[in-house]
Amino acid sequence: MKESILQKIKSPDDLKALPPEDLPRLAGEIRRELIRTLSKNGGHLASNLGVVELSMALHLCFDSPRDALVWDVSHQCYTHKLLTGRYEAFHTLRQSHGLCGFTNPAESEHDFFLTGHASASASAALGLAEGKRLLGDGHYTVAVLGDGALTGGLVYEALNNAGQRKPDAVGSTKLIVVLNDNGMSIAPNVGGLSSYLLLLRSKPGYRLAKLRVERFFKRIPLVGKPLARVISLGKRVIKKLFTSSTIFEKLGLDYLGPVDGHDLDQLREALTSAKMMPRPVLVHVRTVKGKGYGLAERAPDTFHGVSCFDVDSGAPLEHCGCFSAAFGTALAELARENAAVCAVTAAMALGTGLMEFQREFPARCFDVGIAESHAVTFAAGLARQGLRPVVPVYSTFLQRAYDQLHHDAALQRLPLTIAVDRAGFVGEDGATHHGLYDVAFCASIPCACVYAPVTEPELAMRLRRAVLEPREQVTFLRYPRDCAWDWPEELPPPTEAAFERYGDPGASVALVTYGRLCKTAYQVYQDRDIRLIKLNQLLPLDPEAALAVLGCERVCFFEEGTRCGGAGERFGALLLEQRFAGESRLTAVDGFPRHAPVEELMAEYGLDYEGMVRALDED
Numbered sequence: 001m002k003e004s005i006l007q008k009i010k011s012p013d014d015l016k017a018l019p020p021e022d023l024p025r026l027a028g029e030i031r032r033e034l035i036r037t038l039s040k041n042g043g044h045l046a047s048n049l050g051v052v053e054l055s056m057a058l059h060l061c062f063d064s065p066r067d068a069l070v071w072d073v074s075h076q077c078y079t080h081k082l083l084t085g086r087y088e089a090f091h092t093l094r095q096s097h098g099l100c101g102f103t104n105p106a107e108s109e110h111d112f113f114l115t116g117h118a119s120a121s122a123s124a125a126l127g128l129a130e131g132k133r134l135l136g137d138g139h140y141t142v143a144v145l146g147d148g149a150l151t152g153g154l155v156y157e158a159l160n161n162a163g164q165r166k167p168d169a170v171g172s173t174k175l176i177v178v179l180n181d182n183g184m185s186i187a188p189n190v191g192g193l194s195s196y197l198l199l200l201r202s203k204p205g206y207r208l209a210k211l212r213v214e215r216f217f218k219r220i221p222l223v224g225k226p227l228a229r230v231i232s233l234g235k236r237v238i239k240k241l242f243t244s245s246t247i248f249e250k251l252g253l254d255y256l257g258p259v260d261g262h263d264l265d266q267l268r269e270a271l272t273s274a275k276m277m278p279r280p281v282l283v284h285v286r287t288v289k290g291k292g293y294g295l296a297e298r299a300p301d302t303f304h305g306v307s308c309f310d311v312d313s314g315a316p317l318e319h320c321g322c323f324s325a326a327f328g329t330a331l332a333e334l335a336r337e338n339a340a341v342c343a344v345t346a347a348m349a350l351g352t353g354l355m356e357f358q359r360e361f362p363a364r365c366f367d368v369g370i371a372e373s374h375a376v377t378f379a380a381g382l383a384r385q386g387l388r389p390v391v392p393v394y395s396t397f398l399q400r401a402y403d404q405l406h407h408d409a410a411l412q413r414l415p416l417t418i419a420v421d422r423a424g425f426v427g428e429d430g431a432t433h434h435g436l437y438d439v440a441f442c443a444s445i446p447c448a449c450v451y452a453p454v455t456e457p458e459l460a461m462r463l464r465r466a467v468l469e470p471r472e473q474v475t476f477l478r479y480p481r482d483c484a485w486d487w488p489e490e491l492p493p494p495t496e497a498a499f500e501r502y503g504d505p506g507a508s509v510a511l512v513t514y515g516r517l518c519k520t521a522y523q524v525y526q527d528r529d530i531r532l533i534k535l536n537q538l539l540p541l542d543p544e545a546a547l548a549v550l551g552c553e554r555v556c557f558f559e560e561g562t563r564c565g566g567a568g569e570r571f572g573a574l575l576l577e578q579r580f581a582g583e584s585r586l587t588a589v590d591g592f593p594r595h596a597p598v599e600e601l602m603a604e605y606g607l608d609y610e611g612m613v614r615a616l617d618e619d
Contacts, residue, residue, distance in 0.1 A: 005029055010085050012059040012110075023264055027052050030079055031292040033090065039311045041094050042428065043101055044075040046290035046303040047146070050182050050261075054144070054285055055079035057267035058178070061275070062140060065109045068128050072121035072145035074103040074113070075305075076180075084110040094428040096596035102432055116432025117400065118370045119152030121145050122177055126162050129175040129280075140174045140275060147181040148347065151369025156251075162280040163252020175280040176271070177253070180261065182289040182300075248282045257284025262291060301350055323459060323479040324392075327419055328353030330460035331390055334467055335361050340388045341467060344368060346375045352392035352421050372397050376404035376416070383414040388467050392419035395435025395478065396426075402441055405474060410445045413472035417463070420478035423452075424516055424560040425602070430595025435478075440565030442476055443539055450476045450539040452515040456484040458494045458536075465496065476539075478515065482598075485519045494534070498542035502532040509616055510549040512571060513558040514538060517607060521558065524612045538567045546574035553582045556615045558607055563588035587615055 005022055006029040009015055018026065030052050038045045056079070058069060064084065071077045081099060082090060086108065092098025103111035113124050125143035132139060149155050165173035246255045254277045259270045267285065274281045289304075290296025295314040296303035308317040335341040335357060342364040349358050349367055358365040368375050372393060379389040393401075398420060409416045423435040442448050451466070453459040459479060466475040487493055494500060507530050513521045514535040525532045533548055535541070549555045555575065557568040568586040575584055587606045594601075602608040606615065 006033060006082065006087060009083055009087060012064055012083055015056065015059050015083055023056065027056065027264075028292070030056075030082055033082065033087075034078055035293055035311055037090055037093055038306060039309050041091075042305075042307040043078070043094050044304060045293070045306050046296040046300040047076040047182075048078040049291050049293055049296055050287040050289040051076050051144075051180060052079050052291070053262045053264050053267060054178070054180060054287060055083060057264055057271055058142060058144070059083050060264075061268055061271040062142060065112075067140040067142065068112045068125070068132075069110070070112050070121045070125040070128065070141065070143045071103055071115065072143065072149050073118050074115040075101065076144075076146070077103050077111075080110070081108075084108055094430075094595060096594075096600055100430055100595060101428060102430070114432065116429070117397065119145070119149040119154040121149070122155050122158035122162065125177070126158050126165075126173070126175055126280075129173045130165075133171050133173050136171070138171070138174070140176060142176045142178060144178045144180060147179060147183065148370050150179075151347065152371050153373065159248065159251045159253060159282075165252075165280055167278055172278055173280055174275075176274045177280070177282045178271075179257075179282055179284045180287055181258070181284060182261075182287045252279070254279060254281040255284065256281060258286045259283065261285040261287035305351075322353075322481055323456075323484055324351065324353035324421055324481065326353070326456040326459055326484055327392060327421070327463065327477075327479070328356050330456075330463050331392075331419075331467075332357045332360055333460075334464060335364065338388065338468060340386065342366070342382060342387050342389050344375050344379045344382070344389055344391045346370055346372045346391075346393060346397065348392070348394065348397075351394070352419070354392060372401040373404050376401040376418075377408040379416055380404070380408045380412065380414050383409075383416050384412070388415060388417070390417045390419060390463075390467060392421055394422040394433070395420050395424075395438045396422065396433045398438055399441070405442075405448075406445050410447055410474045413447070414474070415471050416474045417466045418474065418476045419463070420476050422481050423478035424480045425593065425598045426481065427598045427601070428595050431592040434593055435480075436561050436589050436593070438476070438478060439538055439559075439561045439567055443565055443567075443570065445474065447473045448476065448539055449473055449537065450478065451536060452478055452538055453494075453536070454485050454515060454518045454534075455487045455494065457487075459484070461494075461496065462536075478538075480516045482516060485516075488522060491522075494536060496536075498535070498537040499545040499548070500534040500536065501548050502534070503530055505531065506551070507531040508553045510552040510555045511558070511612065511616065512545070512549065512555060514567065515560060517558050517560055520602075520607070520609050520612060523609055524616070528613070528616060530616065535567065535571075539570075541567065541570050541574060543574055543578075546571065546578050546580070549575075550578055550580060554616070555580070555582060555584045556612070557584070557586045557588075558612060558615075559586065559588040560602075560607055561588060563590055585615055585618075587611065 005026045034048050089099055094101045102116045104114050105111050121143040125141045129141035248255045256270050260266050270283050274283050289300035343354055343357050344366045345354055347370045375391055379391050382389040420438050426433045442450050451462040453462050462477050510531040511521050512533040518534050557571055559566050559568040568588050589605050
């Protein structure tokens with residue numbers, strides 16, 4: 001058995017020292033390592049399989065970390081990690097205290113940004129490149145973004161700004177944007193830009209052809225350089241023979257491509273050529289998502305983000321329903337009843353449970369691409385027209401649409417429903433994806449209503465009320481990724497009331513919480529003589545909920561969300577208004593929690609059973 005090449009790679013210098021004939025073998029070893037590790041740890045599989053050769057070419061052509069590589073979203077950075085000294089720790093990927101599933105400057109000098117959201121890399125890279133220029137640093141900055149990122153507006157703000165950068169007395173802005181075009185984000189890309197890229201893919205790489213011709217003539221003694229200048233002066237003629245100007249050139253960037261993203265020679269030639277350009281340049285690379293693993297190539301959306309799975313069959317090793325599926329079923333039921341019900345997704349139909357709705361009501365399901373801001377304002381327009389739009393979106397991505405929620409929806413008193421998926425801790429995806437902040441920023445939106453259902457029937461009940469009732473407000477329903485809780489038979493089922501009260505009204509201690517924590521709170525309630533308050537509606541908080549605990553000596557509020565500005569702080573303010581004479585305690589989350597299993601994070605922040613008991617019993 002041959003010795004593994006991958007095990008010898010401790011830095012990009014070791015990659016550069018390999019003979020060319022070893023590079024294809026290394027690519028194969030990397031793919032096998034990706035499949036082996038992700039089948040055990042979960043993570044982003046198809047996207048990483050698609051950029052193995054591209055990642056290798058970047059480290060062969062650039063000098064990381066002196067040259068800065070900035071990965072958009074950075075969920076496709078696993079090969080980058082393997083090539084920058086993290087092979088020995090790769091088995092800890094996405095595990096507690098292990099490697100992060102995204103780039104993280106605290107983890108390696110080769111990582112420049114902690115990123116987990118799309119369309120931001122070009123802006124960050126341009127800032128880095130301008131900083132290098134002003135400091136007299138002649139090294140390059142490379143932004144690697146997927147074609148899905150082009151459905152978000154931020155990338156165009158960056159490219160438009162980059163296109164205005166011209167060489168001056170200080171120097172040139174050495175920015176290279178690599179567009180990894182695989183026709184997919186999580187699901188197939190949508191919109192006119194996707195069609196535009198398809199057109200570009202069908203055309204020859206005129207710029208690469210031109211550069212090759214110029215280099216050939218320059219090598220000819222005596223007459224080579226003059227001939228090359230003539231060809232350069234005639235570039236417009238050559239260009240028209242191959243293709244018209246690209247949108248990227250209209251923005252002021254040079255354009256190279258399309259390039260076969262699995263051909264190392266082509267990639268290295270294109271990236272080397274890009275380094276010779278006097279202004280920012282975009283290199284268009286075509287790749288296959290899931291490359292090298294047949295199951296992922298055939299179903300790249302299914303294998304985009306995976307949990308533990310069987311390598312031979314691709315079948316997940318754990319089967320569990322979730323709130324997302326329950327939401328999708330409930331929304332489809334409402335759409336059958338009312339033709340005004342429609343759905344808007346920001347490239348997350350699969351992740352948010354919309355597939356059933358999308359199949360049954362394709363004309364009423366709008367996928368706007370990775371554009372959360374646009375999704376909200378677009379939905380506001382639908383609402384203004386009399387429709388009842390629902391926007392399911394992960395909590396972490398909803399942050400990107402705050403202005404639109406405030407200005408375009410709430411201010412205009414439009415009946416818009418936002419289904420906030422992945423609320424609370426998300427576990428292994430970590431700091432960039434935890435859904436801990438939505439309650440706090442929703443609390444600053446006047447007239448907003450926030451529900452926190454904990455069972456599937458309660459979710460369906462709240463969704464029905466939000467979508468079908470006449471109302472002039474933005475309504476949020478927040479729920480975690482987990483399976484829904486089976487409500488205890490011995491308790492009266494949740495109602496449409498703003499809160500529920502359980503236990504002895506004469507108990508001296510009260511436990512107040514909402515959402516996923518209600519399951520743990522109920523276990524404490526079974527073992528302790530306490531008053532349990534389950535908040536169904538977080539905004540606006542019902543003052544009666546505070547009145548329900550006034551006779552207690554101690555009130556403990558537990559919140560799977562940020563302490564600052566959350567429901568716990570608002571509940572405390574109600575207690576002060578009612579001149580509560582006892583002791584109140586808030587257990588919530590501060591800062592940006594690390595990546596770890598949800599159960600471990602709950603314990604770390606005192607939100608598990610033991611943490612609740614400690615808080616209730618503490619003197």
